[in-house]
Amino acid sequence: QAQLVESGGGxxxxxxxxxxxxxxxxxxxxxxxxxxxxxxxxxxxxWVSYISSGGTVIYxxxxxxxxxxxxxxNAKNSLYLQINSLTAEDTAVFFxxxxxTSGAFHIWGQGTTVTVSS
Amino acid sequence: xxxxxxxxxxxxxxxxxxxTITCRASQGITRSLAWYQQKPGKVPKLLIYAASILExxxxxxxxxxxxxxDFTLTISSLQPExxxxxxxxxxxxxxxxxxxxxxxxxx
Numbered sequence: 323q324a325q326l327v328e329s330g331g332g333x334x335x336x337x338x339x340x341x342x343x344x345x346x347x348x349x350x351x352x353x354x355x356x357x358x359x360x361x362x363x364x365x366x367x368x369w370v371s372y373i374s375s376g377g378t379v380i381y382x383x384x385x386x387x388x389x390x391x392x393x394x395x396n397a398k399n400s401l402y403l404q405i406n407s408l409t410a411e412d413t414a415v416f417f418x419x420x421x422x423t424s425g426a427f428h429i430w431g432q433g434t435t436v437t438v439s440s
Numbered sequence: 441x442x443x444x445x446x447x448x449x450x451x452x453x454x455x456x457x458x459x460t461i462t463c464r465a466s467q468g469i470t471r472s473l474a475w476y477q478q479k480p481g482k483v484p485k486l487l488i489y490a491a492s493i494l495e496x497x498x499x500x501x502x503x504x505x506x507x508x509x510d511f512t513l514t515i516s517s518l519q520p521e522x523x524x525x526x527x528x529x530x531x532x533x534x535x536x537x538x539x540x541x542x543x544x545x546x547x
Contacts, residue, residue: 359484
C-alpha cells in the first residue's frame with residue numbers, strides 16, 4: 323500500500339540546520355506532486371512547501387522562504403527538506419504529503435519532530 | 441495572499457446530529473478546496489477534494505459543497521469516531537493555505 327516515511331528530525335540549537343527526508347513506497351512517486359506541512363505543538367496545520375512531480379515547480383510559504391529548500395530524487399523515491407537558520411518558532415512536527423492530480427494531499431507520512439532549543 | 445477562515449472554531453453536538461463547518465476564502469478559488477480530518481494524536485486524513493469529491497474509503501455521511509469563496513463540510517449524522525479537528529485547504533495556487541481548524545466534540 324502507498325506509504326510515506328519521514329526521517330531526519332531531532333533536537334537542534336537555534337541557528338542550526340537539519341535535512342528531513344521522506345521515503346515513498348507503494349505508488350509511482352514520480353507521478354506525484356509532494357509537499358511539506360508542519361504543525362507546532364497544540365497548533366493547526368501550516369503549509370510549508372510544494373514541489374511538482376518533475377521537480378521543476380517549487381513554492382514556499384513566506385515564513386520559510388530563503389531558509390528552507392525542498393527537493394526530490396525520483397530515482398530514489400525520496401523527498402527532502404533542507405531547513406536552515408532554525409528558530410524556536412520552527413519547532414513542530416513536519417509531515418510530508420502528496421497527491422497525483424487534484425492538488426490535495428491524498429497521502430501523508432507519520433511525521434518527524436523538529437525541536438529547536440538551546 | 442488569500443486567507444482561509446473557518447467557522448466555528450469549535451462545536452459540540454450530539455451523536456446523530458447534522459454538523460456543518462464553513463470555510464471562507466478571501467478571494468475566489470474556484471473549487472480548489474480540500475477538507476482534512478485530524479483525530480487527536482493522529483496524522484491528517486483527506487476527506488474531500490475539489491470541494492465535493494469524497495476520497496475513497498471515506499464514509500458517505502461526510503459531504504462537501506461550495507465554490508468560489510464559500511465552502512461547507514457537512515457530517516449528516518455525527519458519530520463518536522468523528523471527534524477530531526477539521527481543516528480546509530486551498531490549492532489553486534501558492535501559498536496553499538490551511539484554515540485554522542474546527543474542533544468537533546460530542547455533547
